[in-house]
Amino acid sequence: MDKLMSFFAKLGAQRHLVAIRDGFVTLMPLMIIGSLVTLINQVPGIINQMFGTQLALPVFISTLNGNIWWGTFDMIGLMTVVAISYNLARHYDSDSLAAAVVSLSSYLAIVPQIITAVSETGEEVAAWGNVNRAFTNAQGLFVGIIIALIATEIFVSLKKNDKLVIKMPDGVPPAVGRSFAAVIPGGITVIAMTAAVMIIERVFHMMMGGESMMSIFALVTTFVSQPLLHVADSLGYALVVVFFNQFLWFFGLHGSNIIEGIIQPISLQMMEINAVAFQAGQTVPHIVTKPFLDAFVYIGGSGTVLGMLLAIFLVGKAKQHRTIAKLSIGPSCFNINEPTIFGMPIVLNPILFVPFICAPLVVATVSYLSMAWGLVGRTVAIVPWATPPIISGFLVTGGDWRACVLQIINIAISFVIYLPFVKVADRAEMKREKEMEA
């Protein structure tokens, strides 16, 4: 068990996963703003419909929203490259801005430069000198992450090598010398990355045949993203993620912090697809996104602990439990569970182990099925994870009141699951408290 925990501890501190996670933390405000405009964008449509005409103000607002979406979600892939590279280079105490710029350049160098446009006569023409938004938004995310990590590794290790730094003669201002320091490492990185990708594309083309060469993006989408999204959008995946999260928290480790670097890249792609479908009024395809977990499973914080706190308020008599519950209920309304987890404590508590693992799993299953059967809308927006339940459900589903009902049902389910265990734990604690007094 110790070995397993130290493995997860290492995973949580693994520099590449940390860089990915911190990269997304950096971009979170933009994603939340992008989500916000998705939600606001519903309003002008409704107003226009009410008046049966296109009013100036609603049109202005929806254009504004569209522009902000373009600047946030539609560019999130590019920004991810910069943010992840920056964070990784900073971990190495290297020149993080230079690394970020070099990574972005390596990424853009492999983006296809030709788009297929439809001319006025309806003809399809190839237009050179354009970047398709599919390569700047979350669809390019996997390639972006891989490029950012590899390019940064190469850049950082080359930059450490003194032989590759152009030395300026004495008398040259140090600032000038520094500006040359990144020339050779940066140059080699961009050239090597671009050449490597081109070679991979050509090797695959030779192996698979076919008329036109597939870009690295098409290859990654076909062989990595699509299968992964398929697997990740299942109840099984949701249960595995929830289980690990709970398991780690049971040992007092921040579960979502540790696995975030792995689930975020997948979740974000689903979110983008969902949000686009929602805006277009189409069926929203994906269920198991991060907002799904945050809003419907981890109600009151990991462990769906809000239900447990309510159970303590109802049946708890032990002084310690009531004190902790009173202290924890406030933070828990904002999904902060540390006071509960370390105060009760739930950590290494054999009685509370069962409900702590089971309640979130059951709640995840109920939520998944409700969405799969179309009883509740799916997630289309990202809100801060600390958004209180009921409000969060309404927002992440793009204003579906049934999501609030689902959250209330989930709280009730977790309450029922925790109740008998809370009673047993309470009795044990009462006994201990009495012994202490005696």
Add this chain to the structure above:
Amino acid sequence: MKRIMLICSAGMSTSLLVQKMEAAAKEAGVECKIWACGESEGKKQLDNADVILLGPQVRFIKDQMIKAIGDRPVKLEVIDTMSYGRMDGKAVLKQGLALCE
């Protein structure tokens, strides 16, 4: 004046503790600056702190933080689990100040 920085995943739950620690410090008449932040923000503020206390849920970043601190004269410790759970500002303040000695 002692400067104590608390770090957890996002700086949320530790910020709760900061309030309690500030109250405890006021009561004890100790002058200190206490604040909380998330892991990545914390690494940027290493020069501003005398003592860094980690939330027990992110204790696995301890080695990484020690490395980031390097030669800086900053002390680092993981907050006692029970004091953390009880949000016991007094005990955690004591832990932090003891590190300053």
